[in-house]
Ligand SMILES: Nc1nc2c(ncn2[C@@H]2O[C@H](COP(=O)(O)OP(=O)(O)OP(=O)(O)O)[C@@H](O)[C@H]2O)c(=O)[nH]1
């Protein structure tokens with residue numbers, strides 16, 4: 001990331017990592033503490049490029065002069081607009097003068113709205129990106145990740161560094177846009193509550209999202225204190241995610257918390273249904289860190305301060321944790337590769353089907369159906385794979401081709417990395 005930032009450092013910009021995004025501004029951890037940063041200067045046409053928690057950003061002091069005299073990427077509106085490229089036609093001299101447009105009443109070109117200044121549809125706030133009620137943290141459930149925030153420094157977000165991974169869901173709206181939940185993540189902790197029977201399809205969906213992100217998934221069964229047969233559920237869950245680690249934890253008794261903390265190296269994100277116990281887990285992982293944030297606040301005497309809820313926090317033993325608010329629905333977005341990885345067992349079997357384009361229905365020589373008949377593969381799993389594939393295809397087909405092209409370019413590196421992982425896993429199986 002330091003390498004990626006080098007060009008911005010030459011421009012006198014400062015690095016920071018986004019802790020939380022909040023309509024039009026975001027909270028960023030910088031080398032000199034937490035700052036509230038304006039995003040007004042950031043032009044973007046692709047919702048996937050919108051800043052999100054976990055992004056690395058290049059910041060400019062609002063008071064400092066622009067670092068680059070060359071084309072300002074964020075120009076102020078032009079006070080002297082270019083001539084209207086579509087001027088009203090000259091009145092036809094043959095026309096009845098009474099019917100001819102009255103030039104005096106014709107719109108004054110100088111006053112006509114400047115097309116260049118007209119709202120750019122791509123830049124207009126996308127209703128789909130409007131704050132999602134699902135994403136609005138519930139202050140009552142949110143852990144107190146408060147930290148003193150210095151409002152005295154005026155900073156502006158100028159650019160984002162390329163993401164090395166991103167958790168992208170389809171926004172829960174009519175036009176299917178991708179929405180980034182967290183960026184630059186190494187570990188996706190999928191929290192599944194043991195307080196209710198594990199829903200395999202829901203877990204498979206979250207796993208697809210996690211694999212697609214380019215990060216490593218880890219399944220954490222929460223509230224282990226609530227059930228006696230945690231070991232059975234543990235085994236069932238393992239069967240749903242061959243090759244993945246499954247950890248049972250309890251914030252109540254502390255079971256598994258130390259192990260979980262030890263497995264967080266870089267940036268981990270907590271993902272799971274509402275009520276899965278993510279925030280409680282975050283607090284358990286934070287432990288004494290909460291006290292430390294109070295000290296930070298006491299030390300810093302400059303500027304006006306307020307306390308903000310953070311979504312990204314540094315863990316006491318190292319590593320960074322991102323808590324996502326519970327999501328009612330997580331729809332897949334361009335997650336075909338992630339799905340292949342979740343259902344690697346079926347893909348593996350399919351390689352043995354007689355026909356390369358076997359639909360695994362009633363084709364002769366279908367290795368997938370044979371495995372189901374032999375009791376080696378649960379029919380439910382094939383049905384779940386198909387359902388998620390249909391959902392993903394649907395979302396993908398609705399996505400604007402241009403957006404998808406850009407996404408493809410950006411995800412290519414991640415995808416090839418994933419392919420290598422499949423091959424590696426296949427060899428291990
Ligand atoms: N018995 C027991 N209860 C727990 C444990 N962890 C969380 N809970 C309870 O489960 C409920 C939901 O926990 P939260 O941490 O708020 O869940 P969440 O996943 O953050 O929910 P959202 O904020 O809606 O996404 C709370 O009432 C917690 O007290 C645990 O380890 N054991």
Ligand SMILES: [Zn+2]
Nearest residue numbers: 353358360366
């Ligand atoms: Zn088949």
